[in-house]
Amino acid sequence: MVGLFFCRCVKPxxxxxxxxxxxxxxxxxxxxxxxxxxxxxxxxxGFGASPVEVQEALSKSRRQLVKNLFHDSRQFDSxxxxxxxxxxxxxxxxxxxxxxxxxxxxxxxxxAQERRETIGNLNDAWVARMGQGQGxxxxxxxxxxxxxFACRSKLATFIQQQNNTLRTHxxxxxxxxxxxxxxxxxxxxxxxxxxxxxxxxxxxxxxEVMELFTLGRGNYTETDIKEAARAFTGWGFxxxxxxxxxxxxxxxxxxxxxxxxGNFQGEDVIDILLSNPQTARFISTKLYRNxxxxxxxxxxxxxxxxxxxxxxxxxxxxxxxxFTSDWFYDSVNIGAQIKSPVELLAGMQRxxxxxxxxxxxxxxxxxxxxxxxxxPPNVAGWPGGKSWIDSSSLLTRMxxxxxxxxxxxxxxxVKDSGDAxxxxxxxxxxxxxxxxxxxxxxxxxxxPEENLGKIVASYLLQVPINSLLLKTIENQVTFNDRxxxxxxxxxxxxxxxxxxxx
Amino acid sequence: MKRREFLRNSAFTTAGSLLIPQFLKAYERQHxxxxxxxxxxxxxxxxxGGNDGLNTVVPxxxxxxxxxxxxIAIKQENVLRxxxxxxxxxALEKIKELYDNGLVSVINNVGYPNPDRSHFRSMxxxxxxxxxxxxxxxxWIGRYLDAQCKGQSCLPHxxxxxxxxxxxxxxxxxxxxxxxxxxxxLYGQTKSAVVKNIGSIPTxxxxxxxxxxxxxxxxxxxxxxxxYSKAKVSKSRVMYPTTELGKxxxxxxxxxxxxxxxxxxxxxxxxxxxxxxxxxxxxxxLRQYAEAVNVFVxxxxxxxxxxxxxxxxxxxxxxxxxxxxxxxTDHGTANNVFLIGGPKRTRPILNEAPDLTDLDTGDLKxxxxxxxxxxxxxxxxxxxxxxxxxxxxxxxxxxF
Numbered sequence: 001m002v003g004l005f006f007c008r009c010v011k012p013x014x015x016x017x018x019x020x021x022x023x024x025x026x027x028x029x030x031x032x033x034x035x036x037x038x039x040x041x042x043x044x045x046g047f048g049a050s051p052v053e054v055q056e057a058l059s060k061s062r063r064q065l066v067k068n069l070f071h072d073s074r075q076f077d078s079x080x081x082x083x084x085x086x087x088x089x090x091x092x093x094x095x096x097x098x099x100x101x102x103x104x105x106x107x108x109x110x111x112a113q114e115r116r117e118t119i120g121n122l123n124d125a126w127v128a129r130m131g132q133g134q135g136x137x138x139x140x141x142x143x144x145x146x147x148x149f150a151c152r153s154k155l156a157t158f159i160q161q162q163n164n165t166l167r168t169h170x171x172x173x174x175x176x177x178x179x180x181x182x183x184x185x186x187x188x189x190x191x192x193x194x195x196x197x198x199x200x201x202x203x204x205x206x207x208e209v210m211e212l213f214t215l216g217r218g219n220y221t222e223t224d225i226k227e228a229a230r231a232f233t234g235w236g237f238x239x240x241x242x243x244x245x246x247x248x249x250x251x252x253x254x255x256x257x258x259x260x261x262g263n264f265q266g267e268d269v270i271d272i273l274l275s276n277p278q279t280a281r282f283i284s285t286k287l288y289r290n291x292x293x294x295x296x297x298x299x300x301x302x303x304x305x306x307x308x309x310x311x312x313x314x315x316x317x318x319x320x321x322x323f324t325s326d327w328f329y330d331s332v333n334i335g336a337q338i339k340s341p342v343e344l345l346a347g348m349q350r351x352x353x354x355x356x357x358x359x360x361x362x363x364x365x366x367x368x369x370x371x372x373x374x375x376p377p378n379v380a381g382w383p384g385g386k387s388w389i390d391s392s393s394l395l396t397r398m399x400x401x402x403x404x405x406x407x408x409x410x411x412x413x414v415k416d417s418g419d420a421x422x423x424x425x426x427x428x429x430x431x432x433x434x435x436x437x438x439x440x441x442x443x444x445x446x447x448p449e450e451n452l453g454k455i456v457a458s459y460l461l462q463v464p465i466n467s468l469l470l471k472t473i474e475n476q477v478t479f480n481d482r483x484x485x486x487x488x489x490x491x492x493x494x495x496x497x498x499x500x501x502x
Numbered sequence: 503m504k505r506r507e508f509l510r511n512s513a514f515t516t517a518g519s520l521l522i523p524q525f526l527k528a529y530e531r532q533h534x535x536x537x538x539x540x541x542x543x544x545x546x547x548x549x550x551g552g553n554d555g556l557n558t559v560v561p562x563x564x565x566x567x568x569x570x571x572x573x574i575a576i577k578q579e580n581v582l583r584x585x586x587x588x589x590x591x592x593a594l595e596k597i598k599e600l601y602d603n604g605l606v607s608v609i610n611n612v613g614y615p616n617p618d619r620s621h622f623r624s625m626x627x628x629x630x631x632x633x634x635x636x637x638x639x640x641x642w643i644g645r646y647l648d649a650q651c652k653g654q655s656c657l658p659h660x661x662x663x664x665x666x667x668x669x670x671x672x673x674x675x676x677x678x679x680x681x682x683x684x685x686x687x688l689y690g691q692t693k694s695a696v697v698k699n700i701g702s703i704p705t706x707x708x709x710x711x712x713x714x715x716x717x718x719x720x721x722x723x724x725x726x727x728x729x730y731s732k733a734k735v736s737k738s739r740v741m742y743p744t745t746e747l748g749k750x751x752x753x754x755x756x757x758x759x760x761x762x763x764x765x766x767x768x769x770x771x772x773x774x775x776x777x778x779x780x781x782x783x784x785x786x787x788l789r790q791y792a793e794a795v796n797v798f799v800x801x802x803x804x805x806x807x808x809x810x811x812x813x814x815x816x817x818x819x820x821x822x823x824x825x826x827x828x829x830x831t832d833h834g835t836a837n838n839v840f841l842i843g844g845p846k847r848t849r850p851i852l853n854e855a856p857d858l859t860d861l862d863t864g865d866l867k868x869x870x871x872x873x874x875x876x877x878x879x880x881x882x883x884x885x886x887x888x889x890x891x892x893x894x895x896x897x898x899x900x901x902f
Contacts, residue, residue, distance in 0.1 A: 152622070207635065295710075338711050368667060377670070378626055383639030386714055390668045390678040391658050391722035394715065395691050411691070412666040413683070418550035418818065419621040420775035463712055497715035 032458050034058065037329045038065070039462060043502040044291050044337075045069050045323055046136030047346040050353055051443035051459040066323045070316065073138035073171060078164040081125060082118050082156040118156035122163070123366075123373045124359035130342065131349030131356075141170035141315070143342065144290055148283075149181045149213065150381035151190045152374065158186035159374050161241050174283060174313035175274050178213060182270060185237035191379065194236045196229060197249040203229040206269075208379050214273040216282040220258075227257040231264040280309035284318070291322060293333045294385050300327055335462035335501045338388050341369035344397065347502070348404075348494065351460065352440060357432040364428060365400065367414045369393050394497070401494035404431045405487070440490070441483040453477075456489045461498045469496075542883050545754060545767045545843075546643075546671075547747075547815040549791070551774030552621065554784060555820035555837040555866075556856070559588050559608055566858040570824040574780050574831070584608065588855045593788035596796035597840070604846035605799060605808075607901060610853035612875060613836035613868025617819065621775070621833075624818040629671035631873055631892050642876055642891055643766050644674030649890040650765075651677050658718075659725035662757070663768040664750040672768060678718070679768070680725050684753055689730035692723045728762075735760040740801045745790045747771050751798040759805045765884060774817060777830040791815075799843060812883050813842040816872070822864055836868035839875055844883070845902055852899060874899060 038057045042049040046069070049057070057065055130139045145166040153159050162184050169177035181187050182205075188194055191205040206229035210220045234250030237243055255264045258272055273279055284304035288296060304318060311317045322328055339347060345362060348354060356362050366372045370393060371382055382388075396412055403410055409428045447455045453474040457465050477488040493499060557574065561567050562581040581589035582598045588608075590598050600606050616634040618624045627634055631642035640648070643661050650656065661672050661679030672679030682688035736759040742752040750769045757764060771791055776783050795813065802808040820837030836856065856866045877896040880888035889895055 212637075335709055336711060338715075370667070378623055378637055380637035380639075386711070387639055387673060389715060389718055390673060390681070391718060391725070392666060392668050392681045394718050395722065399691070399694070411687075415665065415667055415669070415770070416550055416772035417621060418552065418625060418772055418775055420551065420773075420777055463709055497719060498712060500715055501709065501711050 033331075035458060036334055036462060037062075039459070040329060040334045040502075041065055041069075041323060042350075043347070043462065044140075044328075045319075046140050046350070047130050047343060048350045048502065050351055051440070054459060055443065062329070063324055066320060069137045069323070070171075070320065073135040076135050076138055076167060078167065079122060079125060079160050081121050082160045115154070115156055119159060119374060120359075120363060122156060122160055123363055126163070126373055127342065127346060127356075127359070127362055130346035131354075136350075137319075138167060138170050141319070142167045144287070145170055145177065146373070147290075147376065147381040147384075148286065149187065150376035150379050151184075151187050152376065153186040153189060155186070155241075158189070158241050162186045163374075169315075171316040171319070172314075174308075174315055175270070177315075178274070179267070179270055181213075182209065182266065183235070183243040185241040185243070188235060188237050188243075193232055196233050196235065197246075198230075198233050198251040201226070201229045201233060201251070205229070205235075206232055209269075210273065212380055214279040214282060215276065216278070219276075219278050219282075224257040227255040227264075228269045230255050231257075231269045232266040235266050274313065277305065277309050280313065281305040283313075284308050287318070287322070290384075291319070292328060293336045295336075297327065300325070337502055338385055339500055339502050340382065340384060340388060341366055341371040342373060343502070344369070344400075344500070348401070352435055352490070354433050354435040357434055358429050360429040361409065361431045364414065365396075365410060368396055368410055368412045389500070394500070397500055398495045398497070401491045404433060405435075405491055407431055407433075437483050437487045441486045444486055452485070453489055456486060457493055460490065460493045461496070462502050463498050465493075465496070465498055541763070541765070542810050542812070542885070543758060543765050543767065544879055544883065545751075545811060545813040546769070547791070547795070547813060548669075548768070548770035549774050549787075549815065549817040550621075550625070550770050550772035551776070551817070552624075552819045552821055552833055553774040553787075553817035553837065554776060554780060554831050555817075556823065557780070557784060557831075558591050558594070558788065559584075559610065559838050559855075560591060561587060561855045561858065562589050563587055564855070564858055566823070570858075572825070573829050574825050584851060588851070591785070591788055593785045594792045596792035597842070600796060600799055600842060601850060604850065605842055605844075606850060607841040607847055608851050609839045609841065609870065609875065609899075610851070611836045611856055611866065611869035612816075612839045612853075612872050613819075613866075614871055614873070615868075617835040617865070617868070619819065619833040619835070621818060626670065628816060628818050628872060629669060631876055633893070636893070638893075639670075639673075640675050641669065641671035641673050643672045643679060643768065644670075644677065645891045646674075646766070646880065646884070646886065647672075647677040647679065648674040649886060657725045657728070658721050659729050659762070659764055661766040661768070662729070662754075662764045664753055665768075665770070669768060669770075672766075679766070680722070680729075682726070682729070684749075685726070685730040685733040685757075688722075688726045692726040729757065732760045732762045733757055736805075738801055740797055740804070742797050742801075743790065743793050745794060747790055748794040748797070751794050752801075755798055755801045755805075758802065758807055758811060776821070777826065777832060778828040780825075780830040795842060802843070808843050809845060812844045812879065813840075814875070814879065815840040815842070816875075820866060823858060823861060823866065824864055834865045835862070836866040839872070841875075841901065847901075849901075852901075870899075871896060 035054060035058060038054055039049065041062065042054070130136070130143070133139065142163070146163070149166065151162060165180045165184055169180055188205065191208055192202045193205040196202040196205060203225050207225050210225060210228070211217055230251040230253070234246040234248070236246055252263060254261055257269070258276070260272060262268065281301070285296060285301050288301050288304060292300070304322065307321055308318045345365060363372070370388060376382055396410060407430050409430050444452065444455060453470050457470060473489065473492045476492065477485050479485045479488060556567065557576055560576045560581045562578045563586065568575050576591055580592045582592060582595060583589040584601065597606060614627060614634060618627060618634050629641050630638035632638045647656060647661055656677050658678055658680035663669055663672055663679055663681040664683065665681050666683050668679060668681040733756055736756055738752055738756050742748040747769065754767045754769070771787065773783065773787050799808060802811055816839045817837055819834055821831035821834040826832050853869050860867060873892050873896040876892060877888035878898040878901055880886050880891055881898045882900070882902055888898070
């Protein structure tokens with residue numbers, strides 16, 4: 001803790017000589033920089049904030065703001081959108097089908113359609129929570145865990161259940177989260193543990209638990225995986241999505257892994273993995289990459305890992321430590337992340353207090369930009385960072401604000417996944433949003449005209465903007481009406497490469 | 503292609519040269535009128551959904567094949583025979599024509615160890631060139647670009663996908679390929695007011711990611727202009743089918759004929775996930791494929807470019823040997839790969855027909871790792887070092 005105290009004495013710019021220089025020559029940078037650090041917290045612990053929310057936060061201490069974020073995330077509701085158990089209704093369909101084949105085909109078609117819509121509804125509901133709802137920190141953490149425990153399922157009930165599990169434990173103990181996910185129907189299905197039986201072990205689940213969920217590559221042996229797989233034999237689920245332990249399929253013999261021997265059950269393996277400090281390091285590193293900077297600061301991560309391990313993997317404690325650490329606000333960390341497509345969408349909503357009246361284009365945009373919720377590319381999740389950006393995704397991102405506020409459609413066709421049963425997000429509806437620009441413009445009432453562009457930019461961008469570029473944009477905005485001017489400025493600024501980072 | 507040659511062709515840009523118009527002019531000066539007949543390129547055709555290999559290259563003398571597929575097997579008398587054992591699905595008549603001219607290699611039983619039967623995962627594996635227990639976030643074409651552009655930055659059009667969004671296959675660590683539906687559309691997008699105004703303004707920020715975004719943007723704008731200006735040079739005089747694939751291959755042919763410095767083209771045709779009533783659907787798709795490729799090959803031949811172009815066709819997996827109850831087939835494993843174009847073949851068929859007596863729980867066993875096919879294209883066709891692109895050494899097939 002001595003080190004931490006020492007850190008407080010260090011000016012945020014000190015490790016970047018260029019910025020120190022800028023700091024000395026431009027005085028107003030002080031207040032802009034303070035505002036950016038506040039926005040930094042809102043972006044990383046959530047999905048950004050509106051200018052008014054930022055203004056209200058300017059006079060509060062970081063500690064107070066962090067406290068508010070946690071307080072705001074204390075209460076939460078689980079999703080309860082998917083009522084029927086699809087497997088059961090599918091069974092009914094098949095039963096009735098004995099009489100009429102054509103009718104069965106029709107019903108199966110309806111069933112598939114309904115399933116797609118339900119998964120789509122879950123997606124809509126989650127984006128709405130991120131973009132508008134209470135408890136942004138919890139949603140941000142849930143999104144992180146969704147990427148950490150990346151999983152696909154065709155059953156909406158399973159998806160909903162898993163998402164609720166992630167949300168419930170999002171800020172609790174990592175050990176509980178890991179155990180709950182290891183017994184989660186969608187995950188057991190995705191990683192083939194239903195097929196993991198004494199007579200023919202399937203190592204998929206055991207491997208990913210170590211490689212992706214706890215230790216990371218290179219911190220276990222193939223024997224550890226084989227032995228762990230034996231301990232997980234018999235772990236399965238029923239059609240209601242409940243965890244079931246099939247004693248009959250379980251291997252009751254002695255297993256030896258990580259130099260420990262015993263008649264281990266799956267639970268024991270998870271305990272062994274948690275007792276290894278490497279798990280704390282691995283998770284801390286990933287959290288740092290996601291919430292602070294893709295470029296690791298070894299010292300900061302080591303401190304996080306130590307604290308995480310000592311607190312018995314208390315996620316809330318760790319995140320509070322990160323958000324209240326001075327190094328979190330170092331200028332090298334501000335604006336250093338490329339927003340994921342979902343962060344981009346939810347972020348626009350948060351900043352503008354905007355609502356998507358028709359959710360279809362939101363789904364389509366996720367697909368076009370490469371991040372469909374509940375559809376990670378594989379169990380390793382979305383690679384993130386620079387991989388979000390290529391020529392086409394960048395052009396689409398830059399055109400998005402304009403397309404959105406003109407109520408147009410994205411001029412992009414999305415790929416076919418190849419799967420005949422897959423959700424087709426091919427419906428290209430026009431964007432429909434509700435947004436009160438007068439209300440948004442009020443935040444800038446006191447700003448003198450000559451500063452308007454600069455000030456609006458300071459609320460929208462987490463990195464400085466070239467003054468020549470800002471001039472070019474200001475020159476394009478020729479409306480007499482101030483609200484309309486602010487709208488045009490906002491749309492133009494949100495179309496910049498600078499807006500893609502936070 | 504030698505690395506130096508590749509770099510010259512890729513119109514490398516340095517971090518400071520974001521002033522695109524001048525930069526492009528310099529590029530044009532360097533390349534206009536330059537004949538690049540020694541350049542080799544690869545055209546990748548991805549059949550998405552898992553094409554049924556057994557009904558594509560049919561083992562027409564095999565009793566097990568007919569026994570396991572009572573209602574969907576291709577009748578012996580309809581098969582377009584390649585030898586005494588196997589023959590093409592009749593929908594591939596136009597590919598058979600090319601085969602008879604010595605322009606087609608059929609590689610049987612291509613796959614990988616511990617096959618994954620999920621579309622997403624298996625396509626992931628094929629596109630990244632990973633093993634089934636590995637998760638890579640870059641594609642094999644992307645890593646090919648990385649290897650060629652090491653120490654320099656290349657322009658994205660060096661690998662071109664004909665689509666609106668970019669596949670993982672073309673994403674590298676340092677360099678990404680470019681995706682475009684057609685040169686006009688992309689050019690139009692980069693000409694839009696937003697992009698045009700900022701493309702040449704250097705960023706005020708020294709953040710690594712902002713620099714990366716601007717570099718991507720600059721690369722996109724110059725590639726779009728370059729490809730657009732080149733595409734106008736040579737318009738195809740041949741009639742292509744009006745299908746999506748036909749249009750895409752026409753675009754590719756025009757770019758190749760115009761001498762665009764692209765080494766890899768990528769295009770996909772989807773709909774091969776034939777769980778229900780397979781034959782109508784597969785027949786329609788294979789016919790689309792064969793007709794478009796046939797015109798494409800003849801177009802390139804007429805322009806004396808076929809010797810430099812190799813077309814590879816693959817799918818993420820084959821399908822089960824046994825048909826299902828809906829006159830379709832379910833997800834399987836090993837599959838055939840076609841290599842079309844380039845020099846004439848002495849050995850048109852590689853690997854024996856699949857052994858239907860030796861199955862792995864109802865699925866074909868692979869005999870050749872797909873990364874060996876990639877290594878063949880990388881080492882022997884594009885003349886690069888496949889070890890830099892693939893994880894480990896994969897033995898090339900010595901086809902050319």
